[in-house]
Amino acid sequence: xxxxxxxxxxxxxxxxxxxxxxxxxxxxxxxxxxxxxxxxxxxxxxxxxxxxxxxxxxxxxxxxxxxxxxxxxxxxxxxxxxxxxxxxxxxxxxxxxxxxxxxxxxxxxxxxxxxxxxxxxxxxxxxxxxxxxxxxxxxxxxxxxxxxxxxxxxxxxxxxxxxxx
Numbered sequence: 204x205x206x207x208x209x210x211x212x213x214x215x216x217x218x219x220x221x222x223x224x225x226x227x228x229x230x231x232x233x234x235x236x237x238x239x240x241x242x243x244x245x246x247x248x249x250x251x252x253x254x255x256x257x258x259x260x261x262x263x264x265x266x267x268x269x270x271x272x273x274x275x276x277x278x279x280x281x282x283x284x285x286x287x288x289x290x291x292x293x294x295x296x297x298x299x300x301x302x303x304x305x306x307x308x309x310x311x312x313x314x315x316x317x318x319x320x321x322x323x324x325x326x327x328x329x330x331x332x333x334x335x336x337x338x339x340x341x342x343x344x345x346x347x348x349x350x351x352x353x354x355x356x357x358x359x360x361x362x363x364x365x366x367x368x
Contacts, residue, residue: 204312204361205298211332212293214324215286221250221321225283238276241267247276253318253346262351299332306337312364313340314357316349339364 209215224230237244245263252258315326330340345352
């Protein structure tokens, strides 16, 4: 199951105020500050949820605890080159090639989110390009972290897929 990921290199873009800024020297400063400050971390991460979703302080703390271990927040700027890596490895990481090679042996489920400012085109592209038998594409409400906005919808998809024989 692929959730809100960079599935196709040509549909893999990020707004200027996110990954491109994270890759810059400013991104290093911001993530270093966010590693030490709960407020800075919250401001950096809030765009991951949809605008209508009221993120609780507990959700921010849970995400900070998960990402912040071993200086993880500060390293976000260093890992922001993943879009460039995707472009360099486009042929090897091409979902279409993988899908056509494995669709008879692997169950493919792609879940995207309607209000994701980062990967919203990916699930749509999968449906348009691969809309073949054996591919389950769902677009759920919510932002990039729709998994925390609507975990019950994701759980329903997993239950529907059931164990593969």
